[in-house]
Amino acid sequence: MQLTREKLIPYGTAAALIIAVAIPFLTDNMFIVNLAVLMLISIIFASAWNLLAYSGQGSLGHAAFFGIGAYGSTLIAAKLGITPFITIFLGAAVAAFIGILIGLTCVRLKEWFLAMVTFGFAIIVQTLTVSVLAPMTGGWDGIPSPRLVSPSIPGYQLIEYYAILLITIAAIAAIWYIMKSRIGLAFLAIRENETEARAAGIDPVRYRLLAFALSAFIAGVAGALQIHHIGYITPELYGVDNSFWPITYVILGGLGTLAGPVIGTVVLTILWEGLKATGITFARYVVIGVILILTIIFLPRGLVSLPEQVQEWIKRRKQKEPVTEAAAE
Amino acid sequence: MKYSVLVIAVLLIAAAFIAGCTQQQASTQQTAAAGSQDVIRVGVIASLTGPASNVGTNMWQSAQVAAEKINADGGVTLKDGTKKQIKLIVGDDESTQAGGQKAATKLITDDKVDILVGGYSSAVTSAYEQTIAEYKIPYIVTGASSPIITHRTDIDTSYIFHHCPTTDTYGQYTTQFIDQVIRPAVNKKLGAASDRPFRLALLYQDTAFGKGIQTAVNDTITKNKLNIVLVSQQSFKMGESDFRTQLTAIKATNPDALYLGAFPNEGAPAITQARRDIGLNTIFLSAENNDNAQFYKDVGQYGEGAIIESRFSPYTAPAGAVASAQDAFKQAYFAKFGTYPDMMGASTYDGVFIAAKAIGNAGTTDKATVRQALVDLKMPQAVEAMKDQTISFSPDFRDSGFDLWM
Amino acid sequence: MDNLSVFLQILFWGLYAGCIYILLATGLNLIFGVMKVVNFAHGEFLMIGAYITATVFFLTGFNPYVILLLSMVALVGIGAVVERLCFRPILGTGKLNEIFLSIGLIYIFQNGAAMIWGDAWQSVKSPYDGITIPIGSLSVPLDYIIIMVVTAVILSGLYLFLKKTTLGMQMRATSQNRKGAMLVGINVERIDIISFGLGCALAAAAGTLWVVSGQVFNPYMGSIPAVKAFAIIILGGLGSIPGAIIGGLLMGLAENGAAFLLGGIWKDAVSFIILIVVLIFRPTGLFGGKEG
CATH class of the missing domain: 3.40.50.2300 (Response regulator)
Incomplete structure (x- = not known):
């Protein structure tokens, strides 16, 4: 009874969808529903980061796009009085535009350089938000953000949960489509070997910028959703922690795969809340750090590769055993 | 050996994971029990x-x-x-x-x-x-x-x-205190005319907290038409530990006093650096949350002339019922x-x-x-x-x- | 005080800030040169170095400038362990992996330190506290002179070590051509461990100097200086030690200038603005070679 990859994917997807839809029915505990909302947002955010990494560009400052999307959406919604359901995409468009700008400075840069520029960019954006842009953004004080679904509507929490679930599914489907399309192939080609890609007629600059724009857009949607869920926005959103979390999720789940960010986020969120319930404080981060490092060293393709890896080890064990027994005799 | 390490790690993670899930269940059950x-x-x-x-x-x-x-x-x-x-x-x-x-x-x-x-x-x-x-x-x-x-x-x-x-209260109280107590005292000490404007410098954290204090000080001065001029207003980012540049700029304006809108981990080194490195020997005023034991220990010999406004202070409270509480x-x-x-x-x-x-x-x-x-x-x-x-x-x-x- | 002396004074503080950055950046550069890996968690070694110095100081009351040596030796050991356990297994598996691994190390070191030493801010008092020396129109505390001298001594020591000793020459050989070094019989893995340890020791020195200069420290102190140190070596060109020194000074001056002219909030941002502007025009840094 082999669980093949082909079987695992449709079953896994179906199971995940059923659980996601059923969560509000399984528990009447709003804490769980709220946690699930935040988890869905993290999944979108991690997937956005993953898409950029898929094109071979590792960003250390994705909180910048998360925050720009959030601020953009909040300001547009507050100033023009449009429903947040529309402004999350407008805010994300602002993030995508800024993403292209920062992408332009990055297209010639490699790994560490890119990481540094994106990291610095998040700090610059935060500084601008609290200084030059303060009249608009409220500076460090922040500004209230309209709710995605007004609390005056009965059952608004469930409406909000399903709305965010739908957006999450749409985002993942979009990323799946991008990865399967010619664009995704071009991303892969650039990541693996830029010279060959160029020889095959792929313009790396164009596709790098496209990756930046798409990733920034999706990250912006995540940011806008989170802030419309919380109802208040402050520049802490641009913090380093917020840039690091999606990376941790993706690495644990599996870099460059569609399911990686989802699995990584779900597992880490449950683990995190579980550790929190035991009452430990700093040790939580130590555990996460150790898991991250162990994953990078021993499971470089993340949790998604775990079934294959386990099968491989079992196979190898079986091959090894007769040899050792013979040696013992 | 590589695999045994991995197996142990996976087991540990799984244990933590399961512990997490059961813990959460336990806490929900506990809630149900406590419903009584x-x-x-x-x-x-x-x-x-x-x-x-x-x-x-x-x-x-x-x-x-x-x-x-x-x-x-x-x-x-x-x-x-x-x-x-x-x-x-x-x-x-x-x-x-x-x-x-x-x-x-x-x-x-x-x-x-x-x-x-x-x-x-x-x-x-x-x-x-x-x-x-x-x-x-x-x-x-x-x-x-x-x-x-x-x-x-x-x-x-x-x-x-x-x-x-709130930061409004901090800033307002301190500014009024400066006007009523410190200003006459300084003018007397300097032998200056009693209508000499008081030179106040501000060093504040560039966050909601610090800026709130800055706004409150400015507003109090304008609203009550106090005889205080703000000769220098310098800011620093949260968590900063090197204030020498800002303090140098402040010293250049010859203030009578420096008001710090800072957290204790910033206030203490700021006062130390001002006195030791810059030679800025004015009166220092701090926002109340600088009032903790470590602050006094750190400022040490440089703490002379530091004034802190406070509502809870085992270190400065006047004797009485509150002090004993x-x-x-x-x-x-x-x-x-x-x-x-x-x-x-x-x-x-x-x-x-x-x-x-x-x-x-x-x-x-x-x-x-x-x-x-x-x-x-x-x-x-x-x-x-x-x-x-x-x-x-x-x-x-x-x-x-x-x-x-x- | 006239404008000129204000300017000179700020220049001096920039120089002092530059010293700490140079030590950090040189350490990173040394590691990069030999192993071609970048450790974003380098600042955590600065933090550990600071805590070791402070702990020994609180226990024994020795002169912190003497404890500096002890702290450096301890960090050679810690660095070697980190290299062996974390970086060696992923050598050659892709450059992004090092960045991700560093994030894990940051989590572990910061929160581990908070578990051991607590997360409260602390400070150490230098024995030369309060002694000032007049230089021209400035009066400069003795500590800063010592800090600059110590930095200069460490850097010249490192220079001599790399130029004159066999080990140093082996390190340079490995950094120039790893395969070639293996061919002539150099144990490159040993060289890796030694250079990683040395780099960490330089970070410990930076941490100690940070502590004695009257700045407070806590477990989270390391991350921003480390990223800036990394910005500096990119600015100066990866692997170039003179580049790191010039970049470090430049950054120290630029930050203090920005804090003076634009306000303290710009202190971090200005480093990265400079970095981005430089990279737009020179994608390999000011003194960088063709390798990116």
């Missing part, structure tokens, strides 16, 4: 991890000391004469907005607390105010110093009570944790007493009744000096009035 209402459940929201963990831990520990004292004295008396013990439940906001929201939702919906106390950073607190508004849980904010907390109009803040002086609190805290409480700890300690008193007055844990009890509350000051020696919340923005010392 034999204790009063007080939720404490504090930053136990992240950048604000130092203050957050202090707040949580102070709350524990308060609860122990209340319980040792028999607990809270309800209307029907029964006494109930207090049970504290902590929620770690991780010093982030999302963390704060998770903590608040968990305390309210999962742990089913009757009342909430705590909240440090204004940014984090603002993230779950709407959760408080939705569930209509009385919340006594004891740490966030931005006046915005209770001034928001986009949501219903009527269940939120602010027991912590503070001393008792300090000793109890030290006996339990081996360190001393600081400002935010003190207001959280007060906060737990206020929560107990309000529930006692209301005679029930019904949220709306407790809220009304908080509105009507008049209780004697505990470890912090209050206006008219009474803790009560203002009718407009539900702020409590503080009396600040220098």
Whole structure:
């Protein structure tokens, strides 16, 4: 009874969808529903980061796009009085535009350089938000953000949960489509070997910028959703922690795969809340750090590769055993 | 060997994972069991991890000391004469907005607390105010110093009570103190005319906290037409430890005094660097949360001429009922944790007493009744000096009035 | 005080800030040169170095400038362990992996330190506290002179070590051509461990100097200086030690200038603005070679 990859994917997807839809029915505990909302947002955010990494560009400052999307959406919604359901995409468009700008400075840069520029960019954006842009953004004080679904509507929490679930599914489907399309192939080609890609007629600059724009857009949607869920926005959103979390999720789940960010986020969120319930404080981060490092060293393709890896080890064990027994005799 | 390490690691992770899941179940079961209402459940929201963990831990520990004292004295008396013990439940906001929201939702919906106390950073607190508004849980904010907390109009803040002086209060009190006490003294010392304008310099943290103080100082001077000129206003980013450049610029303007809108970890090195490295020998004024033991230890020989406004200070309080209450609190805290409480700890300690008193007055844990009890509350000051020696919340923005010392 | 002396004074503080950055950046550069890996968690070694110095100082009351040596030796050991356990297994598996691994190390070190030493801010008092020396129109505390001298001594020591000793020459050989070095019989894995340890020791020195200069420290102190140190070596060109020194000074001056002219909030941002502007025009840094 082999669980093949082909079987695992449709079953896994179906199971995940059923659980996601059923969560509000399984528990009447709003804490769980709220946690699930935040988890869905993290999944979108991690997937956005993953898409950029898929094109071979590792960003250390994705909180910048998360925050720009959030601020953009909040300001547009507050100033023009449009429903947040529309402004999350407008805010994300602002993030995508800024993403292209920062992408332009990055297209010639490699790994560490890119990481540094994106990291610095998040700090610059935060500084601008609290200084030059303060009249608009409220500076460090922040500004209230309209709710995605007004609390005056009965059952608004469930409406909000399903709305965010739908957006999450749409985002993942979009990323799946991008990865399967010619664009995704071009991303892969650039990541693996830029010279060959160029020889095959792929313009790396164009596709790098496209990756930046798409990733920034999706990250912006995540940011806008989170802030419309919380109802208040402050520049802490641009913090380093917020840039690091999606990376941790993706690495644990599996870099460059569609399911990686989802699995990584779900597992880490449950683990995190579980550790929190035991009452430990700093040790939580130590555990996460150790898991991250162990994953990078021993499971470089993340949790998604775990079934294959386990099968491989079992196979190898079986091959090894007769040899050792013979040696013992 | 590689695989055995991996297997062990995987097992450990799995164990933690399972522990996590069961823990959560356990806590929900616990909630169900506690539905019998034999204790009063007080939720404490504090930053136990992240950048604000130092203050957050202090707040949580102070709350524990308060609860122990209340319980040792028999607990809270309800209307029907029964006494109930207090049970504290902590929620770690991780010093982030999302963390704060998770903590608040968990305390309210999962742990089913009757009342909430705590909240440090204004940014984090603002993230779950709407959760408080939705569930209509009385919340006594004891740490966030931005006046915005209770001034928001986009949501219903009527269940939120602010027991912590705001940056407005800090700035206003200190500026008036400068005008009334320091200005005449300095002019006298310099032998200058009594109408000589006082030269004040400001060094503030570029955050809601520091900027709030800056605005308050500026407003107080303009509004009351005080004879003070702000000769220099320098800012620094939160967590900064090198102030030499700003201090050099300040020194160049020859101020009579320097007002620091800073946290203790910034205030202490700023004063040390000003005196030792820059040779800036003026009067230093600090915002109240600089009032902790480490601050005095650090500033050490350079602390001469430093003035701190305060409402809780084991270190500067005038003798009296408040001072002895503070001393008792300090000793109890030290006996339990081996360190001393600081400002935010003190207001959280007060906060737990206020929560107990309000529930006692209301005679029930019904949220709306407790809220009304908080509105009507008049209780004697505990470890912090209050206006008219009474803790009560203002009718407009539900702020409590503080009396600040220098 | 006239404008000129204000300017000179700020220049001096920039120079002092530059010293700490140079030590950090040189350490990073040394590691990069030999192993071609970048450790974003380098600042955590600065933090550990600071805590070791402070702990020994609180226990024994020795002169912190003497404890500096002890702290450096301890960090050689810690660095070697980290290299062996974390970086060796992922050598050659892709450059992004090092960045991700560093994030894990940051989590572990910061929170581990908070568990051991607590998360409260602390400070150490230098024995030369309060002694000032007049230089021209400035009066400069003795500590800063010592800090600059110590930095210069460490850097010249490192220079001599790399130029004159066999080990140093082996390190340079490995950094120039790893395969070639293996061919002539150099144990490159040993060289890796030694250079990683040395780099960490330089970070410990930076941490100690940070502590004695009257700045407070806590477990989270390391991350921003480390990223800036990394910005500096990119600015100066990866692997170029003179580049790191010039970049470090430049950054120290620019930051203090920005804090003076634009306000303290710009202190971090200005480093990255400079970095981005430089990278737009020179994608390999000011002194970088063709390798990117």
